[in-house]
Amino acid sequence: MEHHTRPTTGPATYLPKAETGRTLPADRTVLLVIDPVNDFLSEGGAAWEMTKGTVEKNNVIPNLKRAIDGARSQGIPVLFGPMAYTEEDYALHNLQKRSGINRLMFENKMFLAGSWGADFHPEIQPQAQDIVLLPHKSCDVFQTDLAEHLESRGITHLVIAGMTANLCCESTGRHGTEAGYDVTFLSDAIGAAGLPEYEAAIHINFPLISNGVITVDDFLASIEHSPVPAIEAGDTVHGSDDAEIGNVKKVVNDGDGPGYLVVGQGLLKSDVYVPLDAVVRRSGTDVFINLPTLIVGKMPWTEPPTAATTSAKQGPPAAAVEKLYGSYAPTGRA
Missing domain, CATH: 2.30.30 (SH3 type barrels.)
Structure with missing residues (x-):
C-alpha cells in the first residue's frame, strides 16, 4: 500500500492529489465516529433534551450503525472519538473557562470520565478491530492521537459522522481539510443540538469546508474495490x-x-x-x-x-513572484 505522509512544513498540499479515481479507496479511508455516547444519544443523557430532535429526525442511531457495520464489512477502519473529563481538567486546567461549549459541558456534568453518560451508546459499541482515540477536550478531535493513527496507516480520506454537526464534526472536518485530507460528512448520520445548527452545518458550512456531504448509502456505494465505470450521458x-x-x-x-x-x-x-x-x-x-x-x-x-x-486560474509560478502580497513580502519570524 502506498503511504502518503502529511508534511509538517512547506506549502499546502492535498494528500490524494495523485489519485485519478472518483471513489473512496478502501485502503486509504477511515470512518471517524465522533461522540456516539449516551449523553448525546440516549434518553436520560445530559444533552438528550437538546439533541433528541435531530437525532430522531435523521435516524442517527440506525444510520450510524449502518455506516459502521458497512465500513467494517468493506475493510474500512472505524475510529471512535469520544470526550471524557476528569477533576484535573477543571480543577487544574480550568477548561470550564476556555469557551462557551466547555462551560456548558461543565455546568451540565457532561461526559464525566467513567460515567454512563460518557460511555458509548449500547447499539454503537467499538469492536476489537476498531480504534478508540484518546478523549478530546473541546471540539477538535485532531487534538488527540487521531493524526498519528491516520498517518501510520497512510490514510488520505476522512469520513466523518456522529455528534454534533456544528461543533465537533465541523471543527474536526475543518482541521482535516487544512491538513490535506479528503473530508466527507455523512448527512444522515450526524445530529446537533437543534435543527438550525444542523441545517447551517449541513447546507452551508460542510459543503465548503469538505469535498462532499453525502448519505450513508452513497458512502458505502462509493468505496472502491473494483474499477469505477466512466461518467456517462444521463448521469x-x-x-x-x-x-x-x-x-x-x-x-x-x-x-x-x-x-x-x-x-x-x-x-x-x-x-x-x-x-x-x-x-x-x-x-x-x-x-x-x-x-x-x-x-x-x-x-x-x-x-x-x-x-x-485553466492556466490563468493557477496564478504565477512561485519563482516569478517578488512580493507575495503585491507591495509587501511576509515579515518572517519574529
Missing part, C-alpha cells in the same frame, strides 16, 4: 451539498484541453461546463462535485474550459 450531477444540479449531456475528455462535463440544468437554465477535476465522488449513476449547488451558477463555467483559461 445525475450533485453539488457538495448533495443537491441536484442537472444531468450529464456530454463528456468531453479528448486530450486537447481540460476534460469537462456538459451539464443540462433543465428548463430556463443554460448548460454549465463542469471541469472533470471538480468531480470527487461516483455512486451508481450519481456524480458529486466539490462545490455547493447554489454557487455553481456563479462560477465561470458558461463556456468549455481551455488550457489557457
Whole structure:
C-alpha cells in the first residue's frame, strides 16, 4: 500500500492529489465516529433534551450503525472519538473557562470520565478491530492521537459522522481539510443540538469546508474495490451539498484541453461546463462535485474550459513572484 505522509512544513498540499479515481479507496479511508455516547444519544443523557430532535429526525442511531457495520464489512477502519473529563481538567486546567461549549459541558456534568453518560451508546459499541482515540477536550478531535493513527496507516480520506454537526464534526472536518485530507460528512448520520445548527452545518458550512456531504448509502456505494465505470450521458450531477444540479449531456475528455462535463440544468437554465477535476465522488449513476449547488451558477463555467483559461486560474509560478502580497513580502519570524 502506498503511504502518503502529511508534511509538517512547506506549502499546502492535498494528500490524494495523485489519485485519478472518483471513489473512496478502501485502503486509504477511515470512518471517524465522533461522540456516539449516551449523553448525546440516549434518553436520560445530559444533552438528550437538546439533541433528541435531530437525532430522531435523521435516524442517527440506525444510520450510524449502518455506516459502521458497512465500513467494517468493506475493510474500512472505524475510529471512535469520544470526550471524557476528569477533576484535573477543571480543577487544574480550568477548561470550564476556555469557551462557551466547555462551560456548558461543565455546568451540565457532561461526559464525566467513567460515567454512563460518557460511555458509548449500547447499539454503537467499538469492536476489537476498531480504534478508540484518546478523549478530546473541546471540539477538535485532531487534538488527540487521531493524526498519528491516520498517518501510520497512510490514510488520505476522512469520513466523518456522529455528534454534533456544528461543533465537533465541523471543527474536526475543518482541521482535516487544512491538513490535506479528503473530508466527507455523512448527512444522515450526524445530529446537533437543534435543527438550525444542523441545517447551517449541513447546507452551508460542510459543503465548503469538505469535498462532499453525502448519505450513508452513497458512502458505502462509493468505496472502491473494483474499477469505477466512466461518467456517462444521463448521469445525475450533485453539488457538495448533495443537491441536484442537472444531468450529464456530454463528456468531453479528448486530450486537447481540460476534460469537462456538459451539464443540462433543465428548463430556463443554460448548460454549465463542469471541469472533470471538480468531480470527487461516483455512486451508481450519481456524480458529486466539490462545490455547493447554489454557487455553481456563479462560477465561470458558461463556456468549455481551455488550457489557457485553466492556466490563468493557477496564478504565477512561485519563482516569478517578488512580493507575495503585491507591495509587501511576509515579515518572517519574529
